[in-house]
Structures are given as C-alpha cells and as structure tokens.
Amino acid sequence: xxxxxxxxxxxxxxxxxxxxxxxxxxxxxxxxxxxxxxxxxxxxxxxxxxxxxxxxxxxxxxxxxxxxxxxxxxxxxxxxxxxxxxxxxxxxxxxxxxxxxxxxxxxxxxxxxxxxxxxxxxxxxxxxxxxxxxxxxxxxxxxxxxxxxxxxxxxxxx
Numbered sequence: 001x002x003x004x005x006x007x008x009x010x011x012x013x014x015x016x017x018x019x020x021x022x023x024x025x026x027x028x029x030x031x032x033x034x035x036x037x038x039x040x041x042x043x044x045x046x047x048x049x050x051x052x053x054x055x056x057x058x059x060x061x062x063x064x065x066x067x068x069x070x071x072x073x074x075x076x077x078x079x080x081x082x083x084x085x086x087x088x089x090x091x092x093x094x095x096x097x098x099x100x101x102x103x104x105x106x107x108x109x110x111x112x113x114x115x116x117x118x119x120x121x122x123x124x125x126x127x128x129x130x131x132x133x134x135x136x137x138x139x140x141x142x143x144x145x146x147x148x149x150x151x152x153x154x155x156x157x158x
Contacts, residue, residue: 023079027086032090036096038051038100052126053146056146068138076127118156122152125148125149
C-alpha cells in the first residue's frame with residue numbers, strides 16, 4: 001500500500017492506528033465501497049448490474065494493468081475470513097443489494113424468485129474461478145463473468 005500510494009510509512013500511521021486498520025480501510029474501499037455508490041431505492045436491477053460490470057472492469061483493469069482475477073478472489077476470501085469487521089460490513093452491503101432485488105421484483109422487472117437465490121447466484125458468478133483455470137487470459141475471464149451476469153439476468157427477467 002505504501003509503495004502504490006507513494007506515501008511514507010509514518011504518514012500512513014498518522015491516519016491509521018495499526019496495520020489491521022489500514023488493511024481494513026484499504027480492502028473496504030477496494031472490495032465494497034465501489035459497488036454501493038448507487039441509490040438502492042431507485043436503481044433498477046439492470047442498472048445495478050451495469051454499474052457492477054463497470055466496477056468489475058475498473059477493478060480488473062487497474063491503472064492500465066490487468067489484475068489476476070483468481071488472486072483478487074483469493075484475497076477477497078482471505079479478508080472475509082481473517083478480518084471479523086468485514087462480516088458486519090458485508091451483511092450491510094448485501095442488505096442493500098437485497099433492497100435492489102426486492103424492488104426489481106415489485107416493479108415486475110424480474111421473476112418472483114427468492115431474493116437470496118438471485119443475490120447468491122450473482123455473487124457466485126462474480127466469484128467464479130472456473131474460467132481462470134480453463135484459460136490464462138484475464139480479459140477472457142472478465143468478459144465471460146460479465147456475459148454470465150447478463151445471461152442470468154435474461155433468465156430471471158420478466
């Protein structure tokens with residue numbers, strides 16, 4: 001983080017008490033905050049998925065460098081396991097996604113399937129690593145994941 005941000009170690013600890021707080025803040029920004037920058041009460045599910053696709057593209061093509069999707073998903077999993085503060089945070093974030101899904105069902109945008117099924121399936125697609133093992137190209141993996149999101153949406157929409 002110090003190398004990428006270009007600031008000294010002392011300056012980092014001026015803002016953060018310890019490494020755990022620094023890691024929590026960085027990972028929260030990198031893994032969660034970019035996803036929920038929408039008005040959950042007004043955005044359509046299609047609009048939210050388009051937003052997520054843009055975020056995925058920006059995260060996997062970071063500053064002109066291609067990010068290894070398998071490593072990204074592995075780091076995400078490790079953060080959830082190793083940092084207890086993320087459990088509460090992710091539950092709150094998933095609650096926001098549930099609002100979007102519930103609103104989409106009420107508006108007749110998608111079929112009346114269980115909210116947790118729709119949400120879990122989208123999360124499963126985003127966390128998918130099977131394409132990573134089939135091909136070395138991160139660009140291919142990213143495009144397949146984003147295509148799968150669209151295909152699942154087509155299955156559930158009315």
